[in-house]
Amino acid sequence: MTSQASPASSVSPASSASSASAAAGPLRVGLVGYGLAGSVFHAPLIAATEGLTLDTVVTSNPERQEQARAEFGDGLRFAASPDELWDRADELDLIVVASPNKTHVTIATAALKAGLPVVVDKPLAGTAAEARELAALADERGLLLSVFQNRRWDNDFRTLQKLLAEGELGDVQRFESRFERWRPQLKGGWRESGNPEEIGGLLYDLGSHVVDQALVLFGSAVRVYAESDVRRPGAEADDDTFIAITHESGVRSHLYVSATTAQLGPRFRVLGSAAGYVKYGLDPQEAALREGKRPADEGEWGLEPESLWGRVGSGESPLTGGGRPEPTLPGDYPAYYAAIAAALREGAPNPVTAHEAAAALDVLEAARRSARDGVTVSPA
Incomplete structure (x- = not known):
């Protein structure tokens, strides 16, 4: 007896907000957090995905900045706080939230309000109610909101x-x-x-x-x-x-x-x-x-x-x-970030929706x- 769906079958609105400038090149990703999740999982997988480029890493830690620069090159940009990303939201096409759990909802909300699609590391939120509020915001804005369930x-x-x-x-x-x-x-x-x-x-x-x-x-x-x-x-x-x-x-x-x-x-x-x-x-x-x-x-x-x-x-x-x-x-x-790129570029299915994350939080x-x-x- 099997399930309701395979991982790639759940659909959420993909952002149509990938800018015209990004349409000619890779989607530019801002990564919030460069601890375990950011440095071990997200940054390498983003960099390995055709159609995505790691543009900015949010960390104020000089050692982590040097670690990221050593792997991803001198062209990588840094920000000390997520707020710096919202000031130049038109230069980015996707935000990935890999910061401590307690910050997930606040940062994802700000990114969506800035008009940016978002990937959030699990758990999406502390409660199912918060997850559903985020899902509603993303649906209202017509933006992709996905959860990294690798x-x-x-x-x-x-x-x-x-x-x-x-x-x-x-x-x-x-x-x-x-x-x-x-x-x-x-x-x-x-x-x-x-x-x-x-x-x-x-x-x-x-x-x-x-x-x-x-x-x-x-x-x-x-x-x-x-x-x-x-x-x-x-x-x-x-x-x-x-x-x-x-x-x-x-x-x-x-x-x-x-x-x-x-x-x-x-x-x-x-x-x-x-x-x-x-x-x-x-x-x-x-x-x-x-x-x-x-x-x-x-x-x-x-x-x-x-x-x-x-x-x-x-x-x-x-x-x-x-x-x-x-x-x-x-x-x-x-395959996860390949699916994210396809969702943003082509309107393909969201690989892991916020609604699925809310059911798990229940x-x-x-x-x-x-x-x-x-x-x-x-x-x-």
């Missing part, structure tokens, strides 16, 4: 979509998804802050990914149950969380996000009426990007070795030889209430 282009997720489309598993009954890490020591920073204004913790970080994937695959949620813990000494925000979703389709999703898992489980275990699919190991693209590898430099981006392929079968554990190896499709993060808010009160919650 895990829709993970190798294992793409492979699972293929298996479901081909009916290999029969009717799916349970979907288990784990995004687990072993990080017993705190790293510090806003992502681990207990201040609600920071929108930190794993529920909204990795949880944004696993919930989005579950909704794409199996449709809307009707019930949510969650358990959320703060396990590491000195930690303030959740670092070990479980979410159970009952989908309207009847599928049950069991989702795990953790920084305290000493022995990692399978990334996916998907159980159907005909067969199951079990896959270990994370998609290799994040590690490659962190190591400085770039899609343009790699002949075969996103591939993993055969030894990491998942297995499809029934009646026996894959660890004891059960089932057949299933070749893992290549991961394809570059589930995350329900999970937070469930974990707090110990009850099952129906999403808003």
